[in-house]
Amino acid sequence: MVFWRKKKPADAFESNPIELGDSSSAVRSDETKSDESSNSVGSSDGSTDGTAETNPSISWWRRALTKTSDLLRTDIRDLWKSEGQIVDDEFLSQLFATLVRTDMGGTTATKIRDSISETYRSRRIELTDVLNVIREQVGQSLKSKGAALKMAVSGPTVILVVGVNGSGKTTSIAKLAHRLTSEGNRVLLGAGDTFRAAAVEQLKIWSTRIGCEIVHGEHGADPGTVVYKTVQRAVAESFDVCILDTAGRLQTQSNLMQQLEKIKRVIEKQIEGAPHEVLLVLDATAGQNAISQAKGFSEAAGCTGIVLAKLDGSAKGGVIVPIAEQFGLPVKFVGIGEKLEDLSVFSPEDFASGLFS
Numbered sequence: 001m002v003f004w005r006k007k008k009p010a011d012a013f014e015s016n017p018i019e020l021g022d023s024s025s026a027v028r029s030d031e032t033k034s035d036e037s038s039n040s041v042g043s044s045d046g047s048t049d050g051t052a053e054t055n056p057s058i059s060w061w062r063r064a065l066t067k068t069s070d071l072l073r074t075d076i077r078d079l080w081k082s083e084g085q086i087v088d089d090e091f092l093s094q095l096f097a098t099l100v101r102t103d104m105g106g107t108t109a110t111k112i113r114d115s116i117s118e119t120y121r122s123r124r125i126e127l128t129d130v131l132n133v134i135r136e137q138v139g140q141s142l143k144s145k146g147a148a149l150k151m152a153v154s155g156p157t158v159i160l161v162v163g164v165n166g167s168g169k170t171t172s173i174a175k176l177a178h179r180l181t182s183e184g185n186r187v188l189l190g191a192g193d194t195f196r197a198a199a200v201e202q203l204k205i206w207s208t209r210i211g212c213e214i215v216h217g218e219h220g221a222d223p224g225t226v227v228y229k230t231v232q233r234a235v236a237e238s239f240d241v242c243i244l245d246t247a248g249r250l251q252t253q254s255n256l257m258q259q260l261e262k263i264k265r266v267i268e269k270q271i272e273g274a275p276h277e278v279l280l281v282l283d284a285t286a287g288q289n290a291i292s293q294a295k296g297f298s299e300a301a302g303c304t305g306i307v308l309a310k311l312d313g314s315a316k317g318g319v320i321v322p323i324a325e326q327f328g329l330p331v332k333f334v335g336i337g338e339k340l341e342d343l344s345v346f347s348p349e350d351f352a353s354g355l356f357s
């Protein structure tokens with residue numbers, strides 16, 4: 001549930017420290033979440049309050065998965081040497097290799113191969129039979145792996161966004177802020193990437209376009225200070241949501257990963273139970289690399305969900321399957337372009353269908 005509140009004047013970087021008082025805020029319980037938070041940010045079937053976007057249709061998912069689905073279809077079709085293909089060892093191992101190339105992971109690929117072997121061994125099989133089994137298994141693997149954004153019971157919901165350089169963090173933040181703003185939330189952005197030249201400017205431009213407020217510091221400032229001031233202002237001015245950008249970093253750079261832990265501690269000290277979400281933005285074109293990113297970031301930063309960006313340009317969309325399976329990280333959003341509207345709530349069913357439509 002979201003209440004529209006009148007915007008207060010922007011004042012980036014409050015100069016006077018504010019007594020935070022009782023700003024404690026727990027995460028809404030599952031019961032209320034389904035009624036409230038999932039309404040405000042879209043449920044896993046992609047529905048929203050209707051203000052931000054229309055439901056992502058099958059055609060939306062088709063567009064998102066064009067490259068992955070083209071690869072899958074073409075490569076699998078190539079396995080048919082004659083009209084009907086007999087399911088033998090050679091066919092099964094070629095099918096397995098094709099499935100693995102979509103980066104869907106060995107576990108799901110094995111399940112698909114074994115299921116086909118069990119039902120069709122030594123019999124003729126048609127392309128549609130194979131596609132149906134793949135759709136079913138991918139759907140199973142991703143079942144309940146989508147989840148709505150967690151919102152604070154009271155006080156601002158704090159969302160920290162992390163990921164490697166160029167994965168799509170800032171653009172995804174802009175899309176998410178647009179979505180939440182369109183749904184009636186007052187959103188405050190925090191330009192926590194003080195490292196990359198022009199990163200602050202990039203977020204400022206987005207904030208102007210979206211019409212939301214932003215807190216930023218100078219280039220080279222301590223990101224912890226920017227984060228502190230952003231959360232402080234979000235509390236003081238009763239923002240609904242506060243989204244914090246961070247500089248890109250590799251999961252192997254331990255000093256930078258420690259910096260993320262420090263940023264989290266800064267937030268935790270200000271609001272009990274925050275950040276409510278630590279979203280890891282993964283570039284869908286990264287394929288297997290995304291798996292080690294998910295591992296490194298979830299260990300160091302305690303990620304709570306994934307935003308899969310750039311799915312439109314990737315033939316490796318299948319990588320979402322092993323990530324969701326191995327790390328138990330729900331996929332919250334999917335990005336399929338550079339425009340503000342190009343973000344959807346993840347839907348496991350539509351994803352599986354989109355692979356073959």
Ligand SMILES: Nc1nc2c(ncn2[C@@H]2O[C@H](COP(=O)(O)OP(=O)(O)OP(=O)(O)O)[C@@H](O)[C@H]2O)c(=O)[nH]1
Pocket residue numbers: 163164165166167168169170171172193196199246247248249309310311312313335336337338342
């Ligand atoms: N096609 C496509 N491009 C995207 C998507 N998301 C982001 N991009 C593009 O990817 C590039 C990098 O995006 P940013 O949002 O700046 O990535 P970042 O992770 O903030 O980068 P750093 O701050 O440098 O670490 C930009 O050119 C974006 O327009 C997407 O879903 N689809």
Ligand SMILES: [Mg+2]
Pocket residue numbers: 169170171193199245246248
């Ligand atoms: Mg950025």
